[in-house]
Amino acid sequence: MSVRRFNNGDADADLVVVGSGVVGALIAEQLAGAQRSVLILEAGPRLDRAQVVENWRNLNFQQRVSSDYQSLYPQSPLATAPLEFPPNGYVLLTGKDGDSFHQGYIRAVGGTTWHWAASCWRHLPVDFRMRANYGVGRDWPISYSDLEPYYCRAEEAMGVSGPNDPAMQSPAERSRPYPNDMIPWAHGDTRVAQIVNPHGYRSVPIPQGRAVRPWKNRPACCGNNNCQPICPIGAMYNAIHTVQAAEAKGVTVLAESVVYAIDTDTNNRVTAVHWYDRNRQSHRATGRAFVIACNALETPRLLLMAANAQNPRGIANRSDQVGRNLMDHSGFHCTFLASEPLWLGRGPAQSSCLVGARDGAFRSEYSANKIILNNISRVGPATQQALKLGLTGTALREEIRRRTIHGVDLSISLEPLPAPQNRLTLSKTRHDGLGLPSPDINYELDDYVHRGYDAAAQQLRHIGDLFNAVEFEVTTSLNANNHMMGSTIMGFDPKDSVVDGDCRTHDHPNLWLPGGGPMPSASVVNSTLTMAALGLRCADSVQRALEHV
């Protein structure tokens, strides 16, 4: 089925999807496969992989060594995304921990999986019942077993490689094996696991969206060690693969199309969305079902700015929870020089992770953690450090080599709890290139996270000792991880939640908001696979609903 296009640029489809990231693309592909006409409206431009690679190589050393994963991606002036080099001020951060919430996301066809690390973790079964089990946070209205079949489908869609040995799985509750067995470890991953595992830290393979054999239309991973910010060969899954598959099934994708308004009828069903094209001309897309999957910042921003007479607090916002409960894994880093060479940087960017503190009775008191062994080449930081020492000649060469091959960077994630005061609102004074309100975010972490930091810091000190660490350092300020969650939170009760267990809004029977926004608990693991699984569960719900229209 094809989308109907009208002479004035308007369109009509069975399903209108706003956002072409992993979640929107998976839903679009499924519904097109079910013979539905599907229109995707994407705010940002189309990207050319080779150009993005070239842009990365041409960023200056300081930007590359500071992990500037944003500047290499071309932006539409009408749909800005956060930039930090220099800051573009698109998002205003306030609150005690506002500085820990500098999110990097991409507004382009294919979305932010262009620069993810492709870590494809599942939540643990207990993560769905934090309140029931630990007396903190919120419970999901669905269980792990409800989502498990969708985790399998998401892993299949993204071509995930993960450990098929249950002893190395986290969690081990699985109905199907991984599509591909684990990405084989390099020397560094192997040695770190040998050293830390006798002490309970449980280093396991990271399930990841790449394979060491060709997978569907993707080549085998050749360890170019540049997953973030751009896989140069397209071996890593990113949503552009699904977008292309969806287009092959007949989905229409309109880039540089910024949705800003939403029409509802007397039954509060959504009837249309309005978008601006690249020439600032407004158009209207009518449909039977609507999915908004922009990410957990842009989705609530759109819902709030689209407030209409019938929904004066914003679309889907009778609960006043749209934009609240914002979460991201609070991050920090531990760096040191190990006494033996580990040669990190060989292979993909992340392959092993310490999950020994992912769960435990302590979660009633403080945050769990996971500790990623970053496998991004240390040559940049090593050079920066060695140059600061003022070395020259052979001494400099050797110092860079020493620091690169002995250098360790651990990336630690903590679990925040959903809190209504952590909130996105619309700026009254700042606007984007279209004159639409920019987002303001207030963010404050409670002691649950800070106590979790203290516990993790103690574990890290011990880990450092196991490696006879030199120059052992733990960062004291928390950083963002770009895992935005919670802002269109899922629940049973329409009074305190925005969507139900299918990501369908309580307020509008034909509007779904899948992705990170609905997630009521963050766990400590990267959110994308859970977002994708929720997207596929949503796709089933949309498909059933369209059968009854």
Place this chain on the structure above:
Amino acid sequence: MAYRNSVTLHRRRDVLALVPTAALCFWLRQTSLAADTVATPPDAFVLLSKLLTGFPDVNPELAIRLREALLNMVPATAQAVARLVPIGLRASDDSTLMITARDAGLGEAALAVIAAWYTGTVGSGAHTEVVAYADALMYRTVADGLAPPTYALGGAAWWVAAPPPAGVSPPMAGPAQPARRPARRGNPT
């Protein structure tokens, strides 16, 4: 793969013997130590770069780009580089070069030249020019075991092979000290 070949090519090049010494000496006679000119001959800059970086086979084409970028981006540095060159021609190694340079107030300029070679970026802050990516010298320090990111050392799963020998001593508590005469070791790369 192209990257590996270029490394091999660099290794095959000979070292200081290629410097056209007569031309440099002629130039040196024309230039005083307090030269206020920024006209540093490319060959002299190559010689200076070899001593400062510890790589006896720096890429002469890259030297031209890098020198031009230094001249364009940081005029004060460019003048200092011009004054550094004659010091380089008289120095036996990087340590004596640096001691003399620091005495002449040119230590920072020497370090700026080194940083440009190793990072591929000239300048800092808002004013930078990228003159090299894969050819930045930092990557050559570990080229036997790590490719510059975006490149690869082989096909699928190449990384399961054992890494090469360390070739350097392990890290010690306390930072390495600059401007001491370093023990000459084999080329670690």
